[in-house]
Amino acid sequence: MEISRHWRLKQQRYALVGEVCPHCDVKIFPPRDVCPVCGGEAKTTFAFSGKGEVFSYTTIYEAPTGYDQTVPYTIALVKLDEGPMITAQLTDLGEQPVEIGMPVEMVTRKLRNDGDERGVIVYGYKFRPAWKMPSQA
């Protein structure tokens, strides 16, 4: 049980809140208070749109403890529209094959049960296929 750790991450997990660098305008996720590009202090919060595309993906058949009940599941590196990359599960895939470059959007889902029936249920971001608007095509 790591209740306080999960509680501390609620802004990032539920709302994709990161940071924006006031010096060079780079968007930062996860927030680290220091700009990874210019090295300046970057504590201004920034909420990401949750839109992005698949940079790479894998389907996991042998899972770590806590995730073995949901195998197989698919994890992607998602390149967010605002710039940063994020590691997240893909969900709501249906019969749709995953492809590199596929547009996706963030949703909130259960990540895992932490321990026994008295444990924490951890929720967080996953990504699902997004319809591309005709105007964007």
Next chain:
Amino acid sequence: MRQVAVLGIGQTKVDEHWDKALKELVLEAAFAALQEAGIDRPDTLYVGNMLSPIVSGQNHLGTLAADWLGLRGIEAAKVEAACGSGAAAFRAGLMAVASGEADSALVIGAEKMSDRAGHDVTAALATAADADYEVDQGVSFVGLNALVMRRYMHEYGWKHVDFAPFSINAHANALHNPFARLHEAITLEKFEKSSMVATPINLLDASPTGDGAAAMILVPAERVYSLPGRRKIIVAGSASATDRLAIHSRSDPLWLTAAYASAQKAYQMAGISPAEVDVFELHDAFSIMTALSLEACGFAERGQGPRLGLEGATAIGGKIPVCTRGGLKARGHPVGATGMYQLVEVVQQLRGECGKTQVEGARIGLAQNIGGSGATILTHVLQAV
């Protein structure tokens, strides 16, 4: 800094040692190294290990080893850098002797993995990654490497089967290493039909874990020159570098920045170029890592690593033989011990003790140990003098 030489080596077989605890593996490898070196009491001791608190419920390994080796009183500590722990312990011992602070160092890499079920070990290995932003998403360590491999295949147009020569070569070489975990040749057909772990990585892309320990005695080089007998091996170059811990935070996930940085520094220190390297024990935890290491260390152009395998350059007798004792793929990957196995194997090559997988006339050997998905990388150059 003074030059440092290897005075003795020792290793256990990599296996599921049901009958041996972590401590016993440490003792077996360490006593072998002490005996070969003809030393009773080194000045200092470093143990590289990643998982002992999780798997064995045991931390404080440095002092534990000193105690059970009968070395009560000496300086001792554990060094941890995920799967890079072994080489990190080696480098700690190297610095101690090179600086003049110690006149002899016992360096050990040790790991016990078979005391826990597979999914628990999978979870333990994932602690090398970012707990909040990688692991909580359910990604395994294999999964992280799979994300890199998929993108690499996409960008450079390689097929999965193009990585087969790396695994086939490792298995072929391990047949002649009594300390290797796997003694089983594999074929192209078997490689393609192996069961999936995390697409596109299957069982024969991935190294098996295991229990094992490897050890070495380091002393000032001046001490070995006058000794009779076998060839003298010195540490000609040593460097360690880091990259962002999480793959998603790297500006270029397909390039091992820390491998490039540490290799360049180690080459410079040794005064050599990649072309002079006779044998390369690289960190083939997954077949994709072989390609990335070969590229970052200057043996292949970017995106062209698999070509070296396909052309036979990485086999014994090729331009740059790798995994000559089986590599992580077939010798096995007892994570925190792996870096020390690689260094011990390079010493065996430079001494000419490798029998059927001996690289003829090997004088300069490279060992590269990787922690996490490329976040800590240590590169060492050993040289026969």
